[in-house]
Amino acid sequence: MAQNPAPQPALSWSIVGQGAIGLLAACRMQQAGFDVSLWLRTPRLLTIKFAHRQLQFQPASAPISAVLIPVKSYAVTEAVQTLLPAMASDAQLVLSHNGMGTIEQVKPMLAPGHGLWFLTTTHGALKQPDTVQHTGTGSSTLAALNNAAKVKQQQVLQAMDIALGPVTLTDNIQPALWQKLAINAVINPLTALYNCRNGELAAQKYHQHIEALVTEVCKVAAACGYPMSAHSTLQTVLRVISSTAQNFSSMQQDLAHGRRTEIDAITGYVVQQAAHHNISVPHNQALLEQILLRQQQRY
Known part of the structure; x- marks a missing residue:
């Protein structure tokens, strides 16, 4: 008799930058028990007030197994280039930004084992000094963009549903x-x-x-x-x-x-x-x- 496969262990996540949506995702994930760190230009410990609680985030370090990249569209390729040396061979990358055009730029940069995703969201957030507020409850759509992403689909979907859910998984993000x-x-x-x-x-x-x-x-x-x-x-x-x-x-x-x-x-x-x-x-x-x-x- 066939048995159900065991649940895949949760990934450790890094969030790039300290923009409002990224910090919202980081705070929600940490509150749910995820191991979350921040990938910043200048690595440092960051304390953020969210929902009347003080949350601390350590700087990200190699090897990075999963990363959410919620930066401006024009900063995506530079962020990925900076991350590449620190990424595990099967790292999962989730792009999330306004506009279009970066998927075609990022795909050729990745190793065969790197999973690429895109998440588009309607959540709203406001960042003030050392504080992030969830200003608009929304939802998100998530898609795997290559075969290496589909291997870790369960873990990535679970994490993004906590970060910026509810998440709808689609075969075609376009x-x-x-x-x-x-x-x-x-x-x-x-x-x-x-x-x-x-x-x-x-x-x-x-x-x-x-x-x-x-x-x-x-x-x-x-x-x-x-x-x-x-x-x-x-x-x-x-x-x-x-x-x-x-x-x-x-x-x-x-x-x-x-x-x-x-x-x-x-x-x-x-x-x-x-x-x-x-x-x-x-x-x-x-x-x-x-x-x-x-x-x-x-x-």
Whole structure:
């Protein structure tokens, strides 16, 4: 009589950086009993206040068996390059960021035994000095991107469900990424351009512009093999604007504080794929140029 396989032991996890979502994941995992460390540019002990408790995180050290990489899209490849010498031969890497384009960059960098994943999330978090707050309860979608990831599927799913769950496991992350890209391509650059909270985009004066941006993104997604209804996508974008009305988008915050934005991986990716498929996207093109100009002036 066949027996059920024994549960696989939990992995030790490292979280890259000290961004809000990464620290939220780290705190939730440590509270659930996971062994969690932080991979920082300058290794040090970090104390974070979360849910009225003080949590301490040791600096990560080799060999790293599993790592969540919730950094800005433009910092992903550098983070992976830095991690590679410290990673175990069967290490699992989970990418999580806004925008698209990094999967194709990271895959060739990895050894055959390295598992690669992507997690997209709707959770919200706010980081203040030595404190992280869970500002928006959400959910996540997770996908294995190569065969080496599927070997450790049970352990990675278990950990990410604690970190940023509930998690839905999918065989193909691309539809979820295009859906989130459509949302980000509206809310992030428009709030950055007009220096406003998300909710201000619900004003009638922005509706035509939002509809045009969504229509263009949906045309590009369809050309890339991931058709989306422009009407339902627009409704989703408007719901997110309403449900996050009091929030400032990450791009608005980055531009307001003179930091580099993720515009290249969001609107830039739409424009790049549009050019590849010979599709005109004048509204996204104009918005890309406006944000790049503002970024150049401030960054």
